[in-house]
Amino acid sequence: MAEGRNVRDLTLDDVGGEPVGLVVGDLSFISLTLVLPALLGVLSDDGEALLLVKPQFEVGRDRLGAGGVVRDPALRDAAVDGVVAAAAALGWAAAWRGPSRLPGTCGNVEFFVRLTR
Template identity: 30%
Template sequence: MRLDKYLVEEGYFESRNRAHDAIKAGYVTVDGNKPKASAKIDENSIVEVEDAKFYVSRAGRKLDAFLEEYSIDFKNKRALDIGSSTGGFAQIVLENGVNSLACVDVGTNQLHISLRDNEKITLHEETDIRDFEAPEKFELITCDVSFISILQIVSDIDRLIESGGDIVILYKPQFEVGKDVKRDSKGVVQDIDAIDRRKEDFEANVKKLGWELKYQSLSKVSGKEGNKEYLYHLVKNI
């Protein structure tokens, strides 16, 4: 039996794609070695999964790892998750004790079934954050969006966050640097200077909004194709 199929059948992961991601990240060993997803195993194989926690998406791993190295207090806060998709960030935000969570995404029927019945979640599907309205501002906003520059929505994050509120953003250079920047065959950005320049632009723009940069770091989990991504913690001070 293939290793990825075995991991799903044994309940380690919900799909072969999830199993494949874990194998690629080095979380799975067979007989002490790091194998490929296609590796064949039998009843004599010793399969070990270093990180058996179930995540609804790779985004959950990214945020969880960030919060392990840098603590942010989420407890009892009114939270908004922008670009909720399958709920990677939402899962971790809920696990960290928020009081309520509004999930906003332009798609539909994406939120993982394990989250859909959570009474703390209010789901806003087929909703662009630029059109989203809320009765009160949020104490915490998390954001993980793709195929759009984060600079196109920072003004909306700003109008939705209360003074003193926490903002956590997954910054994805592959959607920030433009189409003309050098990439490899998988779309991984190769121009480090371009990444640095765009990050500086982002930081300068949000500073003008009164956001204070508290911490930023390279995500321990790369983008799906291998792009380096970054997590930011900022606080709205004005």
């Protein structure tokens, strides 16, 4: 998917017409819960997704601290839980989840989630 395109509009035609085995996502300024149907919709039955969960885009503006940083570890965990729950509603499960070793913009703690069926 090219930068600048709306990933919510992703279809099999965008990935060559055939389901793919792996989707990798590092999105900003949108909740992953809004794009999961499109991202997971292009995966093969045995495909996997590796997504970077950025809590600052999952928790809502009213829960952000100064500079857009999610400082509360419980809110960060809830952000990841929300993405995992949205994936589960689509028939996917978190095979692994863990923190990124690199801080995000302004010091946000971000998390990887690996989804499988």
